[in-house]
Structure formats: structure tokens, C-alpha cells
Amino acid sequence: MKIIVDRSACTGLGICESLAPNCFEVDDAGDLILLTETVSDEDLDGVRQAIEGCPTEALRLEP
Amino acid sequence: MSGRRLVVVGASLAGLRAVEAARKSGFDGSVVLIGAEPHLPYDRPPLSKAFLDGAGLPAFRTEEVLRDELGVRLVLGAPATALDTAARVVTAGEREFGYDALVIATGAAARTLPGTGGLTGVHTLRTRDDALAVRSALDDGARTVVVGAGFIGSEVASAARKRGLDVTIVEALPTPLVRAVGETMGRACGALHARNGTDLRCGTGVAAVEGDGRVERVRLTDGTVLPADLVVAGIGAVPATGWLAGAGLSLDDGVVCDETLFTGAPGVYAAGDVARWHNPAFGRHMRLEHWTSAAEQGATAARNALDPANAKPYSTVPYFWSDWYDSRIQFVGVPATEEVRVVDGDPGGDRFVALYREGDRLAGALTLNGQTQIMKYRALIMRGASWADGLEFADRRRSALETA
Numbered sequence: 001m002k003i004i005v006d007r008s009a010c011t012g013l014g015i016c017e018s019l020a021p022n023c024f025e026v027d028d029a030g031d032l033i034l035l036t037e038t039v040s041d042e043d044l045d046g047v048r049q050a051i052e053g054c055p056t057e058a059l060r061l062e063p
Numbered sequence: 064m065s066g067r068r069l070v071v072v073g074a075s076l077a078g079l080r081a082v083e084a085a086r087k088s089g090f091d092g093s094v095v096l097i098g099a100e101p102h103l104p105y106d107r108p109p110l111s112k113a114f115l116d117g118a119g120l121p122a123f124r125t126e127e128v129l130r131d132e133l134g135v136r137l138v139l140g141a142p143a144t145a146l147d148t149a150a151r152v153v154t155a156g157e158r159e160f161g162y163d164a165l166v167i168a169t170g171a172a173a174r175t176l177p178g179t180g181g182l183t184g185v186h187t188l189r190t191r192d193d194a195l196a197v198r199s200a201l202d203d204g205a206r207t208v209v210v211g212a213g214f215i216g217s218e219v220a221s222a223a224r225k226r227g228l229d230v231t232i233v234e235a236l237p238t239p240l241v242r243a244v245g246e247t248m249g250r251a252c253g254a255l256h257a258r259n260g261t262d263l264r265c266g267t268g269v270a271a272v273e274g275d276g277r278v279e280r281v282r283l284t285d286g287t288v289l290p291a292d293l294v295v296a297g298i299g300a301v302p303a304t305g306w307l308a309g310a311g312l313s314l315d316d317g318v319v320c321d322e323t324l325f326t327g328a329p330g331v332y333a334a335g336d337v338a339r340w341h342n343p344a345f346g347r348h349m350r351l352e353h354w355t356s357a358a359e360q361g362a363t364a365a366r367n368a369l370d371p372a373n374a375k376p377y378s379t380v381p382y383f384w385s386d387w388y389d390s391r392i393q394f395v396g397v398p399a400t401e402e403v404r405v406v407d408g409d410p411g412g413d414r415f416v417a418l419y420r421e422g423d424r425l426a427g428a429l430t431l432n433g434q435t436q437i438m439k440y441r442a443l444i445m446r447g448a449s450w451a452d453g454l455e456f457a458d459r460r461r462s463a464l465e466t467a
């Protein structure tokens with residue numbers, strides 16, 4: 001599964017980073033960095049929570 | 064169809080997440096979503112942020128998605144008026160809704176300024192209708208007075224300054240945001256106002272809001288008179304529990320719940336701003352008015368209400384953010400007062416990180432424009448990190464940056 005970020009919606013609130021720190025990090029400028037493009041099985045749960053927990057609905061998963 | 068009935072009272076974020084989680088968990092009984100406002104569920108944080116600057120405000124989900132895909136019966140514009148936990152019935156005006164599982168998510172209502180009921184131009188900022196009125200006054204170039212230097216008030220002031228309007232914030236306490244972030248950091252955040260041209264007046268109250276039909280001036284307790292076309296009160300919110308009088312639930316600044324959001328009445332759970340639940344992460348009851356906890360509690364409360372035998376606790380490190388001028392303030396944890404230490408940057412500047420100690424535990428972290436740091440502290444706090452761990456982490460970050 002691949003993570004897709006809607007850059008026009010993301011404001012770098014960072015909730016995704018706290019739920020799936022292996023996959024997301026917000027940088028100094030407040031922009032979201034994807035640490036990995038494809039999600040490993042062990043991170044999948046955290047990424048799903050991050051998608052649900054994103055206040056701007058900026059994240060989704062694609063096969 | 065199982066024939067079981069889930070009723071969710073409150074059609075904002077927590078209520079929406081409750082009905083979504085119910086369906087996601089496979090619940091195929093009936094779902095009723097009862098809301099006081101006539102609108103479909105919508106997102107509140109933008110109301111005092113991007114929306115005031117001109118952004119649009121889409122609903123979370125269309126009516127078709129809610130009705131057809133999620134199979135939710137929408138009962139909007141219908142404030143709940145009573146709950147009978149013995150008969151398991153919610154009343155909204157003339158209508159009654161029986162339930163097997165109930166989620167209370169009625170949120171909180173903005174406190175209003177006493178004695179301003181008849182004046183136009185005086186607003187709170189909680190609902191979509193409030194925000195539309197405030198935005199249209201700002202569009203007209205209103206001279207703005209904000210009462211209360213909390214997050215909502217500060218965001219309104221920020222929106223006014225972005226348009227180049229004159230704005231004054233009146234705060235009764237000597238320091239802004241004391242309850243939210245403590246005294247030293249409240250002062251540091253408050254300093255952003257002066258730097259951005261907002262007149263922040265602390266330690267003075269409002270004696271009267273005056274005008275003939277519409278607001279013309281605000282008279283302060285120190286005798287100052289501020290001309291005003293728009294007055295916005297950001298003086299906190301009270302949990303919407305009035306309709307629960309006589310329901311037999313434990314009410315104490317919110318609906319008191321255990322760690323699974325269970326109220327003690329069979330089948331009845333609470334979520335969001337209205338819930339005062341036991342947060343295992345800090346071993347105490349708390350009531351939060353934050354986006355993240357409202358969303359997560361809504362989902363947890365619905366799952367637990369539908370399957371009480373397997374109810375799961377809701378544990379969290381509180382998180383909120385606020386956007387002022389071009390800065391972002393973020394806070395995680397609890398604003399413990401034993402010790403607050405700035406570990407990075409300068410509280411007089413545009414970027415800093417402060418840590419909060421409780422006993423020997425790292426209890427909270429505040430950042431101004433520290434987006435890359437804040438969630439790393441949230442993770443530490445979630446793991447129960449010690450104060451020493453927190454300081455060591457801050458040291459390591461600093462030295463990594465210095466050698467980079």
C-alpha cells in the first residue's frame with residue numbers, strides 16, 4: 001500500500017507523525033515529509049489511524 | 064438487520080465519528096443522529112482560522128453519504144430536551160427516540176457576555192452561523208473588540224489584523240492563557256499580539272457593552288471606552304448538559320464517565336467536549352475541548368456502546384493547536400505548573416519549545432513554530448517518559464542541530 005498526501009489540504013498539524021512515526025515527519029517549515037512511500041505491514045495500523053485522525057483529511061492509502 | 068438501535072445525540076465531530084465507527088464495526092441496526100443545529104456535521108477549528116480569512120467551509124459528508132451509504136437517519140435542527148435512562152428514550156421536542164445504545168456528544172456552548180442580549184454586533188464564535196456573522200463584520204471593516212485572550216479570541220484578533228483592522232483584546236486576568244499553558248508561557252504567547260499590532264489589555268474587565276440597538280462602544284472597568292462595531296466574546300464554553308437534568312447521570316462540569324467513556328447508565332456512553340472521562344494516560348478525570356480527542360472519543364464511545372462486554376479504554380495525550388498571525392502554537396499533554404523549562408529557542412522570539420514537569424514525569428510540551436518537534440514530545444509523554452528523559456531528548460536534538 002502507498003500513502004498519498006493531498007498537499008493542498010495538509011497543514012502539517014502532525015497528528016499522523018504521532019500515530020505512525022515510521023512513516024510521517026513534519027519538518028522545521030511545517031511541511032509533511034513521507035519517510036517511506038510503501039507502508040510495511042507492521043505500520044499499516046498506525047497509518048490507518050493517521051488517515052482517520054487527520055483533521056484536514058489530507059491522507060489516503062492506495063494499492 | 065439486527066433490530067438494535069443506536070442513537071447519537073450531537074451532530075458535530077464526535078457524533079459523526081460515532082456513526083461512522085458504528086458502521087465500520089459492522090453494526091447493521093438503525094442509527095439516528097440528532098443535532099441541535101440545522102446544518103449537517105461540519106468542522107469547527109477552521110471557523111476561527113482559515114474561514115475568517117475567506118476560505119470555504121464544506122461539510123464533512125454530504126447528506127447522501129450519511130443517509131444512503133451510512134444508513135443514518137438525520138434529525139437536525141432538533142435540540143435534545145430529555146433523557147430517560149430507565150425507559151431508554153431520548154426526547155427532542157415532541158419526538159421520542161428509543162435506543163439500545165446511546166452516545167451523548169452534545170458538546171459545549173460558548174459563554175456569552177451578560178447584558179448584551181439585545182445588541183447586534185456582539186457575538187460568540189462556536190457555530191457556523193456565528194462565524195458567518197463575524198466574518199461579514201470583518202469584511203465591513205469593523206473596529207473590533209475581543210473579550211478574552213484565549214485561543215478563539217486570539218485567532219479572531221489575528222484575522223482582524225490580517226485585514227489591517229484595529230483590534231483590542233480585553234482580558235480580565237493579568238496574564239493570558241494561564242489555565243491553558245501556565246503563566247510564563249501565557250505571557251510569551253501573549254507577546255505575539257503586541258508584535259502584530261493588536262492592543263492586548265490584561266487585568267481589566269468589561270463594565271458595559273453599550274449601543275443603541277447595535278454595539279457602539281465597550282466600557283472597561285478601568286474607565287477606558289473603546290469604540291466598537293464588532294465585539295467577540297471568547298470567554299470559554301460550558302458543556303451542554305442542561306437537557307440531562309433528571310436523567311440520573313453524574314454531572315460535574317460535563318458527563319462523568321469511566322475510562323471506557325461509560326456513564327454508568329446501561330448502554331449510555333459520552334464523547335467529545337461534553338465528556339469528563341478518566342484518562343488512563345494521566346490517571347485522572349479530564350474534559351477536553353480538542354479536535355483530536357473529540358474524533359477519537361466519538362469512535363470509541365460508539366464501539367463500546369454497541370459491545371459493552373469488550374469495551375476498550377480511551378487513553379490519550381491531549382493535543383491542541385492554534386494559529387495566530389503567521390505563527391502556530393501547539394501543545395501536548397497537561398500544563399503542569401511544578402516546573403516549566405524552555406529547552407529550545409527564545410520565549411521572546413518567534414520559535415521556542417517549553418517542557419512541563421509534574422513530579423519526575425514529563426507532562427507537557429508547548430511549541431511556537433516548532434512543528435517538527437511537538438509530536439516527538441507527544442510520543443515521549445505517551446510512553447510515560449521521565450523529566451530527565453525529556454531534557455535529554457531536547458539536549459540531543461540541540462546538539463544534533465549544532466553539529467549539522
